Amino acid sequence: MQTQIEIHTEPLNIQACIDWIMSPDSGGIDVFIGTVRNATKGKPVLKLEFEAYNKMAINEIEKITKQAFDKWPVQKVLVHHRTGTLQVGEIPVIIAVSAAHRDAAFEACRYIIDTLKQTVPIWKKEFFEDGEVWVAAHP
Amino acid sequence: MEITVLAFGIAKDIFGGASVTVALADNATTADLKTSLEEKYPRLKHLASYMVAVNNEYAEDGGVITDRDEVAIIPPVSGG
Numbered sequence: 001m002q003t004q005i006e007i008h009t010e011p012l013n014i015q016a017c018i019d020w021i022m023s024p025d026s027g028g029i030d031v032f033i034g035t036v037r038n039a040t041k042g043k044p045v046l047k048l049e050f051e052a053y054n055k056m057a058i059n060e061i062e063k064i065t066k067q068a069f070d071k072w073p074v075q076k077v078l079v080h081h082r083t084g085t086l087q088v089g090e091i092p093v094i095i096a097v098s099a100a101h102r103d104a105a106f107e108a109c110r111y112i113i114d115t116l117k118q119t120v121p122i123w124k125k126e127f128f129e130d131g132e133v134w135v136a137a138h139p
Numbered sequence: 140m141e142i143t144v145l146a147f148g149i150a151k152d153i154f155g156g157a158s159v160t161v162a163l164a165d166n167a168t169t170a171d172l173k174t175s176l177e178e179k180y181p182r183l184k185h186l187a188s189y190m191v192a193v194n195n196e197y198a199e200d201g202g203v204i205t206d207r208d209e210v211a212i213i214p215p216v217s218g219g
Contacts, residue, residue: 092219122216123149124218138186
């Protein structure tokens with residue numbers, strides 16, 4: 001049961017994540033890579049800005065990874081999140097999970113990204129040609 | 140007592156800074172803090188929701204705050 005949780009101001013390194021998550025006792029790894037999309041509801045997005053309450057974000061991510069270990073027979077879990085300004089195509093988040101069998105890896109990975117989006121204190125601001133908006137702030 | 144409240148995301152825009160100082164009665168709760176902040180910063184009430192975090196944990200409305208606690212306003216999160 002190994003976990004690696006990091007919040008970076010510099011670009012995330014996909015290969016380093018894969019290297020860490022691979023292990024001889026795993027039958028597979030599942031990797032989710034979030035990328036900055038060039039539009040929201042048809043409106044062009046110029047860039048995103050991510051801000052985190054780092055200490056609490058790491059606490060909350062730890063809770064999620066513990067839940068994943070309780071729910072599925074997974075071996076290693078990695079969560080890297082980026083903060084700062086990200087251009088279209090850049091990577092805000094990488095989740096990687098290894099397990100002896102693929103079902104556990106797929107399900108745990110999905111659970112981790114879905115729950116992270118709901119509970120972890122990280123915020124994103126979208127920049128459009130005509131303004132900027134904190135995502136999900138208003139109903 | 141005086142409490143320093145950390146702000147993130149849109150709360151930072153609403154407060155006009157990364158933190159604000161709020162005067163509260165001793166034994167004030169997170170609900171009292173919300174009431175006091177909403178009086179001073181009515182835009183908080185227009186958010187989809189927001190939470191108070193005490194010492195890096197989401198806090199219940201009845202929880203008592205002391206001036207040794209790290210207190211933060213958590214507007215709707217949008218990471219990932």
